[in-house]
Amino acid sequence: MCGIVGFISKQKDTQTIKEMLKIQSYRGPDDSGLFFDESGVHLGHNRLSIQDLSPLGHQPFVSDCGEYIISFNGEVYNFKPLREELKALGYNFISQSDTEVILYSYKEWGIRCIEKFIGMFAFAIFDKKKEKLTLVRDRAGVKPLYYYHKENNFIFSSEIKSFHQHPHFQKEMNYEIIPYYFQFGYIPTPHSIFKNCFKLEAGTYLEYDLKNSDYQITKYWDVNDFYKKEKLDLSESEIITSLENILEDAISIRMISDVKVGLFLSGGYDSSLVASLLTKKHSKKIDTFTIGFEDKKFNEAQHASSIANYLETNHHEYYVKDSDIFELIEQTSFYWDEPFGDSSSLPTMIVSKMAKEKVGVVLSADGGDEAFFGYSKYIFLNKFSNIFSSSFKLSLLKFSINLIDDKLIENINNYIPKKFRQTNIKDKFSKLKRAINSNNLYNMFMNASSYTDNKIVTKMLNLEINNTIFNNFKNQNIPSFMSHMMAVDYKTFMNDDVLTKVDRATMSVSLEGREPLIDHRIIEFMAQVPDSIKYKNNQAKYLAREILYKYIPKEIIDKPKAGFQIPLNQFLRGELRHIVDKYIHKDRLDSKIFNIEEILKIKNDFLNGADNATQIWFIISFQMWKERWFD
Template sequence: MCGISGIIGTKANLTNITKMTDALYHRGNDNISHFISDGLALGHNRLSIIDLDASANQPYQKTGQPYTLVYNGEIYNYIELREELSELGHQFETSSDTEVLYEAFLEWGGDCLERLNGMFAFAIWNDETKNLFAARDRFGVKPFYYYQDKENFIFASEIKAIRKHVNVEVNKKVLANYMMFGSYGLPEETFYETIHQLPASHLLKFNQDAIKVMSWYNFVERVQKKRKELEGVKEHRVKHDYKQLLEESIALRFRADVPVGFTISGGVDSSLLLALVNQREDAKNIKGFTFYTDDERYDELPWVEKMVETTSTELHKVIFNASEANEAHDKLSKIQDEPYGGIPTLAYAKLFEEIAEQGIKVVLDGQGMDEAWAGYDYYQSDSSQTIQGQSNNSPFKASVLSEDLKAYAKKPEYPKPFGDELLDKQYRDLFYTKIPRALRFNDRISMASTTELREPFLDYRLVEYAFSLPKAMKIREGQGKYVLRQILSDYRKDVALAPKRPLQTPQREWLGEELSFMVEEAIENIEKSSFVDYFKIDEIRKEWQFYKQGSQESSFHLWQWISISELIDHEE
């Protein structure tokens, strides 16, 4: 739910914070409120999910307390926390998770974070000490960006809100690494030089112009402990325990005072989600949504329909055509603020538009299973790849870059805390590559349609459990997610044993044919802009000719050019 924003400093006034909440209108417009104090302005865009009453609006305060809270997300275990806090003497005026978070902070301070099971980014201001405390959830489902200069500290759920008050330049290192290695930046980086993001599982303290950022969740330590507990564990026990945890996670994420739906692909992850959702008593009232492009080489619709045959799900099929891509990209690039994942992301965005039209505000999806259960093909090789289904030829075209831009490039090096090749790759994907970028793409997609996306497979208990299992429980007989497939086999064996399909749309074909004009326009835009010094235009045109003549193993470099042309528009 929601969007948050704040200014501490000379720019803190109603006019400036209103510009920020206006920029975040799509994240929530059930209520838009502000709090102004001396040198402080806080804003909140509300998408009402739990406790729809106005008493739960934010910025949230309580009489006699110096704290003011702005919060984006959901604390799924808020009912249990409320009971615990009530026993400790806390009194509640609403039935919202917002008040539970507020009271939890009063009781435990920053230590409350370890008790939260949810997705969240929040900031709480102490008007007595003039301190700001902010935090982001374990895997970074909800965003938090910030900027600081000598006079102001500014934060928001999206970059565009900060840019209402800040002139920025492109981060050349992030741009170079994106072009050469496909990196979208390290956890604290953005594509803009002076705008930073609070990494997942980190907290931030701001006091008298000083910022302190630190980790609050020790994933490695928890996994090391869990690995010892799971040594020698039997397969039947894993199936039982993981399924039980997953059922609990799904139940928690159905806590809402508004309609809930879910997205479906033909993969193991969402198929298992579908199967378990249909065990619920209210299953017949829950709608499922999937997209397709009417291209049998890529569509997962046949697999989705196989799964739905065995359930009571009302399936909504949304077609995405090449003719829609250009207009959709123009809209979504402004929402994303930074380069994003191509035609599949556009198709997914259209799915959320349909979901919103159906009156559904909360959506579940299957994100996070591949990283926890070693589902990608490169987990079974000694490759350092981060792209599923990638050939031996690099999808990145360093030859099109100027030597000046190449000089900024530095191949990202990721921590290897486990000393185990598989676990270190999974750790990289969870905290540095796959999950951070997918969560950013998907948060913006869902919020663009003013809907809330929830990921039951990213419940930290599930991730820690699956991650800690012996390799044979994850990978066996050349397939990842082994035990997970065994669980799904109890429902649909043919779907459970199907190989993972890396491509979901005919992006390669469309960019070479129906959407070739988008590539041409991108090249022209780069050539006419200040970014031209970063590229060798003749080399770009040469690669483009190769592509049109049939060299189409990957279209990632074409999408990079399209993305960069939008970044130019945003910068200028």
Template sequence: MCGITGYVSTDRRAWESLPSMTQALVHRGPDADGYYRDGAVGLGHRRLSVIDVEGSNQPLISPDQDIAVIFNGEIYNYRALRRELADAGHIFTTNGDGEVLVHGWRQWGRQLLEKISGMFAFAIWDRGRAELFLARDHLGVKPLYYAWHAGSFVFGSEIKALLRFPTMPHDVDLDAVALYLECQYIPTPYSIYAAIRKLPAGHWLSVQNGALTSGSFWHPSYAPKHALQGTAAVDALSARLSSSIQSMLVADVPLGVFVSGGIDSSLIAALATRISGRALDTFTLGFRGNDVGSEHEEAARVARHIGSNHHCLMLSPEEVLPALDRWGEVFDEPFGDQAALPTMLLAQHARKSVTVVLTGEGADEVFGGYSNYGKRIREDRLTSLLGARGSPMPFLIRRLPARIARDRILKAAAEPRSRRYATIPNIFDALLRREYFTEKFRHSVSASITDRAELFYNECDSPSYLDHLLNIDARLWLPDDLLAKVDRSTMAHSLEARVPYLDHDFFGWCARLQPSDKVRGKGRKLLLKRLAERHLPIDIVHRPKQGFMMPLQRWLGRELKGDLEHALGPAGLQRRGLIRSDAIERLLREHTLNIHNHAMRLWVLLILERWFARYEPSFSL
């Protein structure tokens, strides 16, 4: 795992700024740095040594000096590609995975993207073609930001690197603010800065002859469906998941597993132990007291069951809060997923023992693990009936007060099927903008998470409504919330996180499973649970889903009460002119008096103002 950054620019200050840009990513790669310059092109790299520890420092340069590569992530099938390239006459000088990008680009060009499997963000400078080529992995495990401004192209693993480029504007993107308030994260391609964009998962970007072009090289396909049934389906799933895990166990440094006590990470730990043939280190976070649901006892049971070396970090909720002071440093833009707090602390704890961890992210989006899916499917017949062609209901619903019209069933009935589901969560619904946003802010924004969700609904090639819902979350919630949380929280402590459920071959195979193998009635993750029953205690497999849920309501009413009132007061968020002052005061009053639990809304507002106060961006309405 590493940090990458660079530019194409004739600005004379560009090369001088590259060390500072690269140093901004030192947490992603504390072991080494490297630089490359060829005229108007500069590349910077920070390395976390995982494979070929003594070699493979970057940038990696071709023997004829025509190709330079910087790379963040891991290429899991690099050994097979290395053999294929060696058979074609290529000579390797390192034992690492990154060098296959150098020779693979020379051999296959852009078709390289059809060959590689892994989590990655990379940049290739091809001197002969005068082309800078960037790509981001299939599902967006690794981040990649870029900006094209005033004749300069700049890119990096995190926003903080781009902000150190001398001509980078710091103007806020108001659409990004509105999207953040709607769903607690900023969806691709937006970033909080108007000049900076995220490269979407499964996309490439080319800078050549003063022009920028981009395209998609992969997206999930949900058809045709497998004909597998019964034990054969479980066996096939076992083989596929085991293959993904085995590819991710390759490392020349200590490796462990995050185990929450739920099925997803516990199954990864069990299979990884069986495949490796040794006791692995497992890590979990537990909470003292009754304010937060804790799964540390279940995680300990899993550890005993598989025979791992278990490490449990026990904290009180109050001991989690100090991590909030690093929030703005770790996340360069407003990010409201409160589970990042314990994830950051768990990563810090694990880094004392290992350099790489496997995690269970992605299983819910692959196998339909959220209760929301079953609810949406059960409601689909009713909402389709209410919103049928010729029905007056959509017309009538749109004229209801926003607080009524945002009811899940009514809101869905008022929209075509492609716009009924807009991923999770929903904080400040777009229908409530008139109630909460100032008039200037409301008239300055047009983006909605529903617009983004509709794109991914229409992208799905399956007749199954469930598959459409899964694809929306796999393309929005997964990369921009869950994976962003894991990447930033772990890399803040120089810890590499690998996600076996998100190997793109495994994901693509699972996408073609029958919907009934995932969700049926109130049952969820059905096929995955059948596999887990082979490796885990039955009660662990069938435990209700939990997750990291911090006591936000109590924190905002006690420990953070003073900070909240100041941040949202006249000297804080109210002076930004984004949220109506009377709306902020009503939220605070109703929450304090326990009239309504506005914890999530107050939390995302608090995070937003803390970001404004820390970064002081260019901003006006």
């Protein structure tokens, strides 16, 4: 993993590109490099050495003919067979890096070369002959890439924070997008928190034409295309065998590294599946890492430990203290340089720090829910989807659930013994009510996916709310509602929340994170598996479980999973209470954005016992970001 930056300016400006690199140097502390061409192209690179640790892997990398230059972040795991293919065509290589393979692949096959790559990547290639600068992002969006375009200014970077170092970057708040953050906890692609600043969408490339100072974006891969294909005409056993073979290869090629590789192990099905297939293929013990909490409702360390013991991994665990969260909390706004509301970013930073002490690369089993039909909301919504065909049943259900007050649910929960008490019960019930009150299946799904009711967001903010940004996902012509949900989450929540979280957390300690379950071959295959096999016998992740049960007994693996959460209520009312008071204060709240009276009411409700810690955290995260990067 690395960091890349660049811009177009006829005037050579090495100082600016150095400053852009410096502020994200943690992405690649091993080396840095600059490139300038008289056409105005500036490229910069921070290197985290993973493949070919020698100076020959230095970037930006220039082709032997001098016509092609690349600045690359990520990994192309199948670079060795591609290099052999290129050697047979007459190419000579001076390094053992995948960077050189990418560049000569582009020279030989043009932009279509990206269709050959298996990996995670964000890169810029300057083609002197064509006078074009091309930016490319991988199919899932594992690696980040932002660009800024206003008038004749074009800037790009792995992270937005580098833009602040450029004299022509104007930090104008994108007020229209703020309500989406408070609903979903992230800024949705392709938008950013700043005007004229965008995320390059996953599976696309951008070609900037130096002759006319303009660009166009092309989509080269779309998960929807595979959901629309004919379903596989295979038996269940054939599907399981094929999937296991793809999984084995996806995991094995991500072990290719010149530094030590480990695995985040939560004890859930996804990370246990990766651990099982790793131990099957590799005789050497794998290092596994997990964290725990003293609060048993949030603690999965014991379960992860039992999986590790069964698989005989070299296991490391750490129990998080309040002081750990206290030390990290105000750092999050530096590494997540847009508002980011997922509080599991904090434990992800902690487990990344622990892993970095032992390994240089870590596998993370994200994407299993989107690939294997894993989220509980999928199961609930799939069961309720047939109610929409019966107006009587739907009306009866809406009438019944609207009789129940959110506060009543919260009060009942408070009388339940602590060990059985549900966390965030009010939020969960509110989501359920919003989903059932939806007027169509798509809105039901989006309401179940949001953290905060649109009506509450409207009361919180002094901003006009535009609910059209996700409309392009509504009519995707995907045959089933099950598939539609998975495809939308792949493009939204997985990309903008899950992968952003893991990238920033691992990069904060210069650790490379790899995502075997998001290998595009797995996603393409699973998209073509019939729904009846994806979800069978009322079991989420049916196929993943069937493979996993070959390696770990059911009685060990089948445990309730809490998810990678933190006891947010406990922290914000305890050790971090001062953070609540510091950032949610009438003198610090911007009345252009917030309805201050309503925000203070939300805070007071929380301090008086309301189960609305997620809302509180979203507000605090926004405030920390704004004070660091905008004010």
